[in-house]
Amino acid sequence: MKKYLITALAILSLVQCKKKDAPKPWYPSGTPNISDVQLTDFCDGIITITGVNFDSVPKGVSVALDSLPLQLLSATQTKLVVRVPATVFSGSIYVTSEHLSLYWPATLTKGPTVIDSVSPIVAGTGTMITLSGHFFNPNAAADTVYFNHIPATVLSASATQIVARVPAGATTGQVAVQSNCQSAVAKTNFTLSNKGTVYVGSHDGNFYAIDVASGGPKWLTPLPGGGTSPAFANGVLYMAGGDGNDSNLYALDANTGAKLWSFKAASPWQGTPAVYQGVVYLGTSVDNTFHAVDATTGQQKWSYKSSQPGDGWGVPSxxxxxxxxxxxxxxxYSLDLSTGALNWSRGSLSPGSPVAVGGLVYVSGYDSSGEMGVLYALNAADGSIAWTNPIYQLNGSPTVSNGVVYVGSYEHFYAFNAATGAQIWSVPQGSLYTAPQIVDNTIYFASTGVVVSLNTANGQQNWYNSLVQNTFYQGGLVVAHGVIYVGGNDGGVYALDAGTGKVIWTCWTHAGVESTPCVVDSAGAVFQAQQ
Incomplete structure (x- = not known):
């Protein structure tokens, strides 16, 4: 009996030993799988492999890039971190162990950094420049771009593209990128050209500063409707919200686009502000109130509310x-600059925006019947009528230059003697809504999809550019140093040669441009359209 008991205990002990030594299943929740492979440290060649059910014992796992063994730094069930022992490499990832064999088919490559292109290659200080190429460090903080040895601010980076801003102090010369462990130099030299800045709003909801030389954006600031046509004074831009609902008047730093202040009125603003001796003048659309606002503080100095029914205020003069x-x-109306007190008003004109010069105020309107357009010249001192001239389908605001008033209708363009109102000439050329600009004995205006240049002497057409049938909004154009700047409802801001009408560059926004541009050159000269 004792013999059988000993035998039974021995068998039981053997069974228990076998249970204890039996191998445990390795995949408790499923089959091993790689879900992603990333080069997470460009310079050190660190690759992170993520997935599920990896062997978490480092000595049990080996990783290779094709046939090149990789150094395993850490391993868990969901992540493997390895280092490539080479500065340049290309291949696919293989993960093997006693328990698994996995393959990631996508090719992982790191080569020498190369700059293929720099755009724009001619630009001014503060312009955003795009470097396109291969094997950039996608970590923007690890990248440095140099413009002729001057470091620039890097705005964004990927493996194939870096966006940087031309730094202050940059000069014409090489463009280079340094990405900690690698560097490259562009084959073509960058040319610095600080000719100035174009300021304009777009209905994409942004106000833009654009480099005059290249058409590249320097900065953009979100504003409702992109803002109205701007005015510039002493390094500050002034404009209202441009979506028809915003009742704020804004002041922006012209160098950075930062908002300095905003002044909220009772209803949305209308038109382009006038800035004179530290005061911003502009009227609102719904409550028919005209405001004077301190240009430095944004505090209201005075306001005047019209007692007559109207449809908002036009551009002041x-x-x-x-x-x-x-x-x-x-x-x-004529209002005192300092107090807003009423000097005089002239009713029943159905007027547009006035232009005051040489003791007279010129304004487009209608006769008492509201049927016939009339160009009025009013005495600036008391509002009495100096002369009138009827114009069928008059619709444009006048511009005055060298003793001549220029104005357009739907079908014709006119020149009148500014003192007497006598017609000098007319030509069959419609000028829809926009005020013409006069520069160097040449007339420029934007109409329905076209930009036109006429001779001031007789109205003869110099050139005509349809810009591929892009239809313009009611915003006008401005001319600076032989270049015309104008926006279209296709989202383009165009620079055209004033002598030929040919497009020099186009800066694309993401919606129509109704704002009339303002240009400030490198010497501080301001070019604003008479509107």
């Missing part, structure tokens, strides 16, 4: 101690 403005489809 400052002249000889007064500000002249029209409450559209109603009256034209």
């Amino acid at each position: 400052v002249y000889n101690g007064s500000v002249y403005a029209s409450c559209l489809v109603s009256s034209t």
Whole structure:
């Protein structure tokens, strides 16, 4: 009996030993799988492999890039971290162990950094420049771009593209990139050209500063509707919200686009501000109130509310101690610059925006019947009528230059003697809504999809550019140093040669451009359209 008991205990012990030594299943939750492979440290060649059910014992796992063994730094069930013992490499990932064999088919490559192109290659200080190429460090903080040895601010980076801003102090010369462990130099030299900046708003909801030389954006600031046409004074831009609902007047730093202040009115603003001796003048659309706002603080100095029905205020004109403005489809007013007190008003004109010069105020309107367009010349001192001239289908605002008033209708363009109102010439050339600009004895204006140049002497057409049938909004154009700047409803801001009408560059925004551009050159000269 004792013999059988000993035998039984021995068998039981053997069974228990076998259970204890039996191997445990390695994949408790499923089959091993790689879900992603990333080069997570460009310079050190660190690769991170993520997935599920990896062998977490480092000595049990080996990783290779094709036939090149990789150094395993760490391993868990969901992540393997390895280092490539080479500065340049290309291949696919293989993961093997006693328990698994995995393959990642995508090719992982690191080669020498190369700059293929720099765009734009001619630009001014502060312009955003795009470097395109191969094997950049996608970590922007690890990249440095140099413009002729001057380091620039890197805005964004990927393996194939770096965006940087031309730094202050940059000069014409090489463009290079340094990415900690690698560097490259562009084959073509960068040319610095600080000719100035174009400021304009777009209906994509941004206000833009654009480099004059290249058409590249320097900065953009979100504003409702992109903002109205701007005015510039002492390094500050002034504009209102441009979506028809925003009742804020804004001041932006012209160098950075930073908002300095905003002034909120009772209703949305209308038109382009006038800035004179530290005061911003502009009217609102719904409550028909005209405001004077301190240009430095954004505090209101005075306001004047029209008692006449109207459709908002047009663009004001400052002249000889007064500000002249029209409450559209109603009256034209003369207000004291310092106090806002009413000097005079002239009703029943259905006027547009006035232009005050040489003792007279010129304004487009209609006769008492509202049927016939009339160009009015009012005495600036008291608002009395100096002369009138009827114009069928008059619709443009006038511009005055060298004793001549230029204005357009739907079908014709006219020149009148500014003192007498006598017609000098007319040509069959429609000027829809926009005020013409006069530079060097040449007339420029934007109409329905075209930009036109006429001779001031007789109205003869110099050139005509349809810009591939891009239709312009009611915003006008500005001319600076032989170049025309104008926006279209296709989202383009165009620079055209004023002598030929040929497009020099186009800066694309993401919606229509109704704002009339303002240009400030490198010497600080300001070019703003008479509107």
